Every structure is written in C-alpha cells, then in structure tokens.
Amino acid sequence: MSRLTITELTKLYGPHPAVQDFGLDVAEGEFVSLLGPSGCGKTTTLRCVAGLEIPTTGRIRFGDHDVTRLPPEKRNIGMVFQNYALFPHMRVAENVAFGLEMRGLSGAEVRRKVDAVLDMVQLGGLEARHPRQLSGGQQQRVALARALVVEPALLLLDEPLANLDARLRDEMRVFIRSLQQRVGITTLYVTHDQAEAMTMSDRIVIMFEGRIHQIGSPRDIYHRPATRAAANFVGQSNLFAGKVVERDNKRGVVETAVGRLRCECPPDIAVGTVGHVMLRPEAIRLVCAGSGIAGRITEQHFLGNVVDYRVTLANGATISVQTVGEEAPWAEERVGVMFDESRAWLVP
C-alpha cells in the first residue's frame, strides 16, 4: 500500500506529446480514475506508472521511493489489462501463482495465497481451468486475483470493463470497487466511460489531448466542470455564452442570449470575464407556455425513469431537458422552460 505522486510527467512520441505536464497525488487507499476520450494520454500515463513506458521528463514516486527509472518488475504493482492478458498456456491457479513464484515463493505458501485470493474473487473451484474455458467476467476476476495476490503497492487498471457486456459491466463495477475498499489498495483506473469513473472513484482526473483539464470528486466534476470540454464530456450540458456583469462572494450574474442568469462562479472570476453558464438537463423544468422562457419541443425520448426532451428556444438554441417519472407525454409542442439557477455554474 502506498501513496502515488506524479510530478510534471511528460511523454513524447517523436515530437508529439502524448502526455504533458501531468501532476497527480493519490493518497493511500484512494481510488482515482483517469477519464477522457481515446488518445487523451490516460493509458500512456498509466503505462508510465507501471514502468511499461519511460517518461520523457517528470518523476513518479511510490511513497518516498522514486520509481521513475525502475523496470516494471521492480515496482511491485498489480495491473489488469483491457483484454485481461491471462497466460493462455497456464491454468487459472498457475496464472494467479505466477507473480508469487517470481517473488521466490513456493509450495504450500503459494497454494494458500492462491486459494485465498480465488475465494475473494469468488472463483473457488475453477483452479484447474484454462483461461479460454472461462467467461469474460470470470477471466476478468482471474486477472484481478493475479494482480492482487502479490499484495502490490498499487493497483493499475486499464479499461478493464470495456470488453464486457452492459449488465456484467455494472456488476463488475460494484465488485471491483467493493474489493478495492476491502483490500484498501491505492488504485489508478483508466476509462473512457464516465459512468464507471463516476460510480467507482474517490476522485476523477479529466484529460484531453495529453493535458489534465480537471481533478476533482465525481460531484465536483459533474456540477462544477473546469472547462467546456469537461462539461461536454461528462453528462449532458446546456451552455449559454455570456459575460459576467455582477460578482459577489460565491455567485455572479451573467448576461446571456436568454437573459441574465445567476450562477455559481469559480473563485478567480471577475466582472467582465467571458464564459459559459452551464445548466445540466435536470436543472431545467418544463412549464406551460406563457411562463418561463418560451420554447418548442422538437424531440422527446422516453428512457423509462426519465424523459429526455430537446427544446428549441426563441433564439434558435436547442437545449436538453430531463424530467423524472412522467407518465404521459408532454402534449403541447409550445412550452416554457424554467432554469434552476441555484444549480447553474459558470464554466470559464
């Protein structure tokens, strides 16, 4: 178990930076996700932490121990790959025992630890199977067991759920998170799936084009995105461009095309700053035409628990609005929309 500190990490491939000035501090036992679209540098960052890539500049420390130049086998990590990377020529028990053997353990001790970890991932009884005889979810759990059995300082997961079907993915999400909390292991998790990052992480690092856009708790990331890219990548968002005209302690007033909107602002925003007021779809209500801002429903999608509307406003902008638990469809095409300004946020 250890703390992970990454400072000013840059990785160049030729002249092209895959990761630039990456800095992150992961506390002992913390679960941090690197979230971003493919090619944003999240996997490169993880591979640098694993020692599978050597960073061009920057430092990586496990606790007080500088591992920047150490090869992977000397880092004491556990890693789970997207395709699980189980050894096809070894049985489940041999796969799990591999890391222990590399550490010089043998015989009864190996067997005891392998049994214990297979019980923990609920795979007892499958020791003698070969990986190809297992389902995707079972292979996933063997990979987890193989990574955890060596009691690594750090658990690294590279899109481990990407190859599973939707239901199994939900199940494994909960499983991995509860396992991580039970073991209390420091974990770095790479994903492009915001739902995974939101539900599992203590903190999320949002990355685009090799750079960090925001580091924060899932709630921070969702309600107070630091950049437009972050606002658009996580969940749906309605953005209204405007200029800050008033500013007090935490809030401000922004002049936008749909009128003046009050919103919460980041601390360093002064009057005159240009930005976007962000309202999540569930922070907007539909009301009868005549009140609120006039609009026209152009699409509605029934998703079961929520209904997702596209509403075109008088100025031509289309916003998305979500309502919860409606039984009948909205009959009138003409509606009004009301913004819940207590949930509005200024994206710089």
Next chain:
Amino acid sequence: MNQGATRITLLRWAFAAPALMLVTLFIAAPYLNIVVMSLRSPSNVQAFGPGFTLQNYVRVLSDRLYLGLLGDTLLYAAVTVALCLLLAYPTALHLARTQSRYRGLMYAAVLSPLLTGVVVRCFGWIVLLATQGLVNDALRRLGIGPIQFLYRPLGMVIALVHVFLPFMILPIKNAIEAIDPRLEEAARTLGATQAKVFLRVTLPLSMPGVQSGVILVFVLAASAYVIPMLLGGGRVQTMATIIVQQLLGGLLWPFGAALALVLSCAVALLLVIFALVTRRAMRRLA
C-alpha cells in the same frame, strides 16, 4: 432442412473437387505406384519381373549397410534440425519484434536462400569450403585448419542448414508475432525479469511455430538429394543418394522403391513420436 444440408455437402465436394483431383493425380497416384513397385520382383532384363514379393523389404531391413545408411540419414537430418533451431530462434525473435525501418530488408535476407536454385547454392558452398577456399583461407590466417569440409558430412550439414533455415525461421517468426505483447507486459508487471518472461511466456507460446519448423526441416533434410550429392561428392551417402543409385545406376526399380518407402515410414514414425512428445505442450495452447 435436410435437403439444404445435402445441397451444402454436395457444394462442398464440388468446391473441393479440383484440389482433390490434383492431390490424387500428383500425390496419391505416384505414391501408390511406388508402393506397388516395391512389391514387384526384381529382374535383370527389364524394370521388374513377374509376380509380387516381399523380398525387397526383407533385403532393406536385414542388410546392415542399408540400416546404417538410414540411421546416418536420420542423424544428419536431426543435426540439421538442431542447428537450424539454434540459429533460427533468435533470428525469428528479432524479426518478429524489431521496429527497425530495415525490417523489410531483413525479411528479404531471410528469404534469400530460396531465391536461387539449390544447385547454384551448393556450388557456392563448394567454392567457399574447398581446401583452398575462402573459409579455409581465413582459418589458416587464424592459425586453425585447414579443415576438410567437402565430401564429409560436415560440409553437407552446413549447406543443409543454410538451405532449410528459412523453413525454420518463418513459422517461428509467425508464432512469435501471434503472441499478444500484453502477455509479456503482464508478466513484467508481475515481477518477471526479461529472461523469465522469455522462458515462461514467449518460448512456450511460440512452441507451435517451433513444432512446424522442426517437422518441415526434418522432412526436407532427410529427403534432400542434391546437397548430399554435390557436397558429399559421392563419399557421403544418404538414403536419397543410394535410392537414386538403385533407380538410375542399377535400374533396380523395385528395390529402390522399397528403400524410398522405408525412409518415408521411418521419417513418419519419428514425426509421430515427436508430435506425441510435444502434444502436452501443444494441447495447452490449442
């Protein structure tokens, strides 16, 4: 449903027909001819005499000369296989893994022994390995030799290795390329040094390629004729050279056929044993 299945079966046979005809014509028929020939009785005045006999097989299997030759042939083939494997594996590993922009060139270099005729390559080796040749010249300067390469098994095996090396390199290279690089990375993250990764992951997973290479080179080396003929210069005999002697020199067709079949059966038997020995490793990889 049943009718459809029948139609598909018929269609399959129709598609397979040209290939089947080729195989029958060029493999099965000649082989059958040899089998029949090996059972004919010998004759001094024509290709074979009247009636059938097992006499030819009795002669091959009871004569120390021919059994010794069979043993020598299989031994030369085995040594060729071993040397090829030793030289081919590192080459294949490098070829499969290199990121060099000269990759294409290296690949061409590996294939180059196949680009010229085997006779030309043999004469090349004769020039190099002769007592006054380039190799002995160099050895003399180093204070070694001269070594008699030609007309001895040594020179023949050198040429066999050179000619059949690509048949060992290519299957091994393909097998290594088929290994997911993440398996090796996973092994590293689990604490394996690069040497351990090779021994525990890369080598076992490349075994299917090693197996095909060994089989190919063994079969080719055991049945090689031109190389033993030219580099052995008549002083190194193998089953292939003796068979040709029987057929062309002595016109003893039935006996030559029996010799050829004994060689084929011995090679096949060894390959079956090899396959059985390596089966356990293979089954795990299937």
